Amino acid sequence: MKPLGPVLAVAGLAKSFGGVAAVREVSFAVARGEMLALIGPNGAGKSTCFNLLSGQIRPDRGAVFLDGEVVTGLSPRAIWRRGVGRTFQITATFASMTVRENVQMALISHHRRVWRFRRPARQYFAAEADVLLDPVGMRDQAGRATGELAYGDLKRLELAIALAHAPRLLLMDEPTAGMAPAERGGLMALARRLAAERAIAVLFTEHDMDVVFGVADRILVLDRGRLIAEGSGAEIRADARVRAVYLGSGATSGGH
Amino acid sequence: MAGTGQILIPLLTGLADAAGLFFVASGLTVIFGVTRVVNFAHGSLTMLGAYCGWSLISRLPPTPLGFALGALATMAILAVIGAGLEIGLLRRVYRAPELFQLLATFGVVLMAQDIVQWLWGVEDLALRRPPWLRAFVTLGGARFPRFDLVVIALFPLVFLLLWLLFTRTRWGRLVRAATEDREMVAALGVDQRLLFTSVFALGAALAGLGGVLMLPDASANLGMDLTTVTDAFVVVVVGGLGSLPGAALASLLIGLLQAFGIMLVPRATLALVFVVMAVVLVLRPNGLLGRPPGRDGGGGEARALVRPAPAVLRRFGLAVLVLAALAPLFLGPYALAVGTEMLIAMLFAASLHFMMGPGGMASFGHAAWFGIGAYASAFAVHLLAAPMPLGLLLAPLAAGATAALFGAFVVRLSGVYLAMLTLAFAQIVWAIAFQWVDLTGGDNGILGVWPARWAAGPRGFYWLALALAVAGTLGLRVILAAPFGHALRGARDSRRRAEAIGLPVTAIQLAAFALSGAQAGLAGGLYAYAKGSVFPTYISLGHSVDALLMVLLGGVATMSGPIVGALAYTGLYDVLLSATSLWRLVLGAAIIVLVLAAPEGIAGGALKLWQRVRPA
Amino acid sequence: MNKTSLSRRALLAAGTAALAAPRLARADTSAPIRIGEINSYSAIPAFTLPYRNGWQLALEHVNAAGGVRGRTLEVISRDDAGKPQDAVRLAGELLESDKVDLLAGGFLSNVGLALSDFSAQKQVIYIAGEPLTDALVWQKGQKFCFRLRPSTYVQAAILVEEAAKLPAKRWVSVAPNYEYGQSAVKWFSELLKARRPDVEFVAAQWPALGHIDAGAVAEALASAKPDAIYNVTFGPDLTNFVRQGNTRGLFEGRSVVSLLTGEPEYLDPLGDETPPGWIVTGYPWASLDTPAHVAFRDAYQKKFNDYPRMGSVVGYSLIQAIAAGLSRAGGMTPDQLAGGFAGAAFETPFGQALFRPLDHQSTLGTFLGKTALRDGKGVMVDWRYVDGAAVMPPDAEVRKLRPGAG
Ligand SMILES: Nc1ncnc2c1ncn2[C@@H]1O[C@H](COP(=O)(O)OP(=O)(O)OP(=O)(O)O)[C@@H](O)[C@H]1O
């Protein structure tokens, strides 16, 4: 049985680039099945936070716990193996492969079939890949070249890839950027459903406040690397400091 | 008294060497920084500078002013040549896949060799030194050439001028911006074309200066293009690609190391430079002052979808294979020998393509593995008296094992740095083969590596080569389609994504590197038995470049590229070598025409044509 | 010995007489004898282009004199681009497609060895013109390969003749770091020490071929405070070395003994910087006034409007040697040809030479002299011809050095 504590707990996480303190002493936790939004103006440190959690960057200080186990400073690969899937702000997919092959690759890695040299990769887990592509609405495009997809479709594909190893924690960095406003709700509703059905903890960043307030159970606000507020949608909307930050920067939606 | 001389004179000698290196390397690094072109023709520009300088200065009054005027005029001429090269050729291939421009510049190298020989003749041209060029100063009891002091003084001067140019002028700021972020400059609405042309002109002028300043100490000769370009590459890479201060620092480091190294290890001078480069790259993967490459684009680059070959192509391939298998029944021994060489070239090219195309790791030193395989077979015959099958087994094993060992350092790097580290290794291996005569026989090579009786005839050996080359090439294709191959390609497409789905990227790349080395080693072993002998030329830079040309010519992005490229390149080379004394001119021109006509390579171009004719 | 030399002389006289009064070719309609010739034309043009002129001139002379046994000679020439592996492939093409009767050529030692190995394998005669490596006739010597030029050993041995007379005791050497340079230093120091047990070699510099760091090399040699310097560098490396050495005073008050430096290919680029008084082997083309050489030089200058280089002599002599070997052979089988060449004497611009049956090395020698400056150009003075046979090791020694074939 899985322990009952939070899936992800972060304590005093900090990272600077040269003189720029991108993330300062950030602490929070995400529970099973919870949708937690991390918002903040451009350059607040959201992506850096994600990179610290998923192992792309090593923190200067602080600790990251997955179900109580310390994973601070582990490689992205090790963290992925422990059940963390992620999508990127700037999508990262395999452009020379088809949509299905992208997902198959994640499945091959998950099932530890990377060191296979004979049977064609496309014969591995094709059906499973389609099962993953179906809910994100990419099944009918499974045979297309990834390099020619629209940006919104790439985001959907990334989600399917991130779910391939049935993660316990899903990190989504601006999952709907580049999508038409109408599509955004659908994708996030899907994420929400998956979180609930599979008891996945979801941490996401998002610039579209309608999306944020629509799906998040709880919201964290980051400003210049520091957590300045935490609470439900209503609480955040009412928070004076948050309003100041957003009015000050003038960016409440769109750009990244 | 003797004490000061013992340190001071080598120090000054090293500084003069450093200055010479810097003039050539500064142009190369500036060109690379802005245009991302690995300009193999930079040595040819230096050679042109030396020859032009010789022609001009010999006709001017033998005074310092005459020399200076000649040098400036040479720089102007070279600037025009550089601009012409950029406008006429390179501008048309910037959009081509990475490193493809290298192919174009190599075409220029070949053509320049014949053109210079035609214009200036075959004899070394040494500038007649008037007394002021022969003058010396006496320091601590030893004599030192006064002109070398001038060269030393020019080093900081040229550096300062360039530095001012890059920091204090609008043009310079644009160039620096372009070095750091090409897209940004494009977005600023700056005319990139003018910027690139002017940068090329500047780089060529600096190469010309380097060439002219060699004249008082050396001569203008037909071999100087390749000797200077390798040195310049080393300096640029050690300093950090695109970094002017880096090039200055690296010139100093290498110049001084050479001057003092010669006293300590006189035999190791050739390898020394490459050992320095290897050590620097291992410790600092982006050179001394280079910046890490920009953040991972995340697969933003357009990549063609890789699909299994269409049925038509497969049937065609099968037909060709059957034809090739039946060839010995109607071809004579010479044609079969040529066919055998083509098959080996195909295997060699396929092995490079494996790491360079799907692996995303271009190599400038792939001949190292070929050579290690060839020498392994030769040693097997001579030291172990091993039968041929064992010799052919040892070749890929030795090459693969060395590649695995060395690859651990290589795969930590990327792009041109990675390619340069492979070059460093290949040059060290070459130096051992060439200079360690007691072990390897030196350039006299190892003779008598003839095949076993059952494969001794041209037919037998052809069939053996066909079987191994086809098995090897197809084997690589099977691996590329398998999970491992997909993972390799994935790591190239987006390292970030690959890591985020748990792929052991470094291990995968290392395995690919070793596999590629092993296949090249097999090709080398086969070649040793086919020729009956092994020579250091198998490991030379020229042979590594051959492999690169074959892959690029065929097309990196297509699976059949290396096969087509190997057949086209070896065929073209063989025919031209026998047909005309101007084969370099014609081959260079042919390469340039192909580059301009088919920037995706021959196979890529053919594929495009096919798709246009028969829309899928 | 006498008997054969008579017939040889008759033949050679016929060859040279043809120059003055070409005889009508005997009415023989049989096909020409084909020589497949391979050399590094594009890679080393400074040497190989004069060489090509040389063999073209000789070909004209031989054919004008009626060819060999009534058949004209025909040369099919190929460029190996400086790569032994290409030379071997081209040899195959020449043999099969062009049906040549024998192979010839080579400048680089490795090309020579590769062609020799090929010739042994295919049982076809190969006459090496230029390659210097001793291995060609000794360690790797074989029945079907003959070599024209004096080898590295012979060149070094000839220099030792004069070097041993010098008072110098402390020697240093500078040689390109590859087989040729290493052998040249090894033989020179061995032979010199045998003659002069009191000499010692106190320092050695091994610049990479084509990559000399001349200032540093000159400095390193000077710091060993030698009495004499033995130089093996050539080409661009030599020019560079001489200039740095001149400016830095390396050669002042020291003896210098230098291999091949008297050959116009290497001496001419030195121009007015030619250091006088170096003891060198080479080719004094302007002052060699033997009838054979004058005839050769005049014909060469008339045809090419240029003076002959060492390569020209090699090319010319190569064809003469082939003509002599062919006419001496009883037939065209490889064994008959090998028999014909072994012991064949031929005329060269330097005088007569012959292929020693012992090791298939020709006795062609070279000139030993001193460098001097005349009108701003380097020349060889005080020279004398040293016949190759005069400095060869004793026959018993050679047999030991040549294990493969008799
Ligand atoms: N690799 C890096 N090197 C140097 N500085 C970096 C690096 N990555 C991020 N930064 C800096 O850290 C700060 C936080 O950046 P981050 O990308 O985390 O912000 P963000 O909140 O994700 O912004 P956005 O909404 O624009 O995506 C910024 O000032 C950024 O310039």
Ligand SMILES: [Mg+2]
């Ligand atoms: Mg971000």
